[in-house]
Amino acid sequence: MSARFVAGRRWFLAAAAAAMVSGAAAGPPRPQVYPERGPCLAEAEQMRREHHVLLKHQRRESVREGVRDAKVDFNRCVACHASPVTQSVAAASSDFCVGCHAYAAVRVDCFNCHQPSAAALMAQGRGGAR
Amino acid sequence: MNATVQEREQPLNRERRSWLSHFAALAGAAMVAPGVHLLAITSAEGAADAKKRWGMLIDATRCDPHCARCVIACHEENGLPTPTRASDVRWIRKVALREKRSGREVSLPVMCLHCANPPCRDVCPTGATFKRKDGVVLVDRHICIGCRYCVMACPYKARNFVYAPVREQRNEVPRGAGCAEGCTLCVHRIDRGRLPACVEQCPNRALIFGDLNDPSSELVQRLQSISATILRADLRLDPAVRIHGV
Numbered sequence: 331m332s333a334r335f336v337a338g339r340r341w342f343l344a345a346a347a348a349a350m351v352s353g354a355a356a357g358p359p360r361p362q363v364y365p366e367r368g369p370c371l372a373e374a375e376q377m378r379r380e381h382h383v384l385l386k387h388q389r390r391e392s393v394r395e396g397v398r399d400a401k402v403d404f405n406r407c408v409a410c411h412a413s414p415v416t417q418s419v420a421a422a423s424s425d426f427c428v429g430c431h432a433y434a435a436v437r438v439d440c441f442n443c444h445q446p447s448a449a450a451l452m453a454q455g456r457g458g459a460r
Numbered sequence: 461m462n463a464t465v466q467e468r469e470q471p472l473n474r475e476r477r478s479w480l481s482h483f484a485a486l487a488g489a490a491m492v493a494p495g496v497h498l499l500a501i502t503s504a505e506g507a508a509d510a511k512k513r514w515g516m517l518i519d520a521t522r523c524d525p526h527c528a529r530c531v532i533a534c535h536e537e538n539g540l541p542t543p544t545r546a547s548d549v550r551w552i553r554k555v556a557l558r559e560k561r562s563g564r565e566v567s568l569p570v571m572c573l574h575c576a577n578p579p580c581r582d583v584c585p586t587g588a589t590f591k592r593k594d595g596v597v598l599v600d601r602h603i604c605i606g607c608r609y610c611v612m613a614c615p616y617k618a619r620n621f622v623y624a625p626v627r628e629q630r631n632e633v634p635r636g637a638g639c640a641e642g643c644t645l646c647v648h649r650i651d652r653g654r655l656p657a658c659v660e661q662c663p664n665r666a667l668i669f670g671d672l673n674d675p676s677s678e679l680v681q682r683l684q685s686i687s688a689t690i691l692r693a694d695l696r697l698d699p700a701v702r703i704h705g706v
Contacts, residue, residue: 393598
């Protein structure tokens with residue numbers, strides 16, 4: 331890859347970032363995160379690319395092997411990422427999970443079965459920290 | 461390395477990394493003193509224990525015909541809606557049996573019997589129905605295609621099909637439309653050392669839960685002192701749930 335191309339891309343990214351800061355460009359959705367709720371399982375870059383792999387791995391362990399309270403816990407994801415407004419990750423189009431998946435045109439089936447509401451989790455005594 | 465280069469190299473690297481991690485896992489298992497790695501896996505907190513076989517005794521002689529606390533407890537624990545139609549799910553149901561000649565009546569709850577040789581698993585075309593190491597028969601809803609073969613195959617009518625979309629799931633019990641399901645022996649509870657909800661709520665101790673492989677458990681002690689029935693023993697399914705007093 332030529333240094334010139336990299337430099338060009340750098341310029342483009344800088345311009346895009348500047349546009350995003352000024353709010354002029356309608357780029358990809360920026361899901362709201364809440365650092366005060368604690369650190370995520372992994373770096374954001376890895377989570378963005380591999381969250382589904384982590385969840386798929388864990389689903390096998392939990393369903394088939396009976397591993398509970400594992401590091402990757404669907405309910406903890408919901409508890410941390412739920413919007414303060416809807417208390418959910420999938421109720422409104424701006425909520426954490428559906429916001430991104432709608433933009434990426436990926437239909438997410440998780441919430442046909444899993445509970446997307448953190449309010450329900452709190453009511454069942456398993457919010458945030460386990 | 462700058463972000464652009466990293467992004468372009470990601471697909472290849474990720475693939476290689478995932479392969480490498482498989483080899484690393486194998487190498488790790490071999491390099492560590494024999495058994496150490498395996499032990500670490502099997503002793504993970506709450507993991508199903510192959511030495512156990514969870515089972516239950518339903519003592520119909522202690523069951524009150526007018527009580528349905530076990531059914532209510534099951535529905536509350538697992539987030540099942542109150543059944544109003546024949547198509548609504550019932551993981552546990554109360555049945556009344558009446559012998560025609562003597563007129564003797566008994567009432568008892570019945571649920572999935574968690575067979576050692578479950579026909580529901582045998583007919584499942586995707587492998588969604590499976591038996592855990594500790595003998596609990598479950599549905600992996602991630603790969604259930606809703607064909608309902610298992611519903612047909614179960615001689616105890618213990619399998620249900622979810623027709624309507626579900627909104628009120630309990631967080632520990634994910635469940636949804638289009639999947640077969642049945643009693644889970646409250647795996648989410650027993651994995652944490654608690655009793656199934658129906659057993660906990662029975663006021664007459666008509667339900668006894670325990671490990672069939674543990675001779676000192678209350679379950680095995682009771683089974684040694686009474687003649688519990690194995691429903692449809694002719695089918696040789698070896699159910700983990702036994703019934704007394706029918």
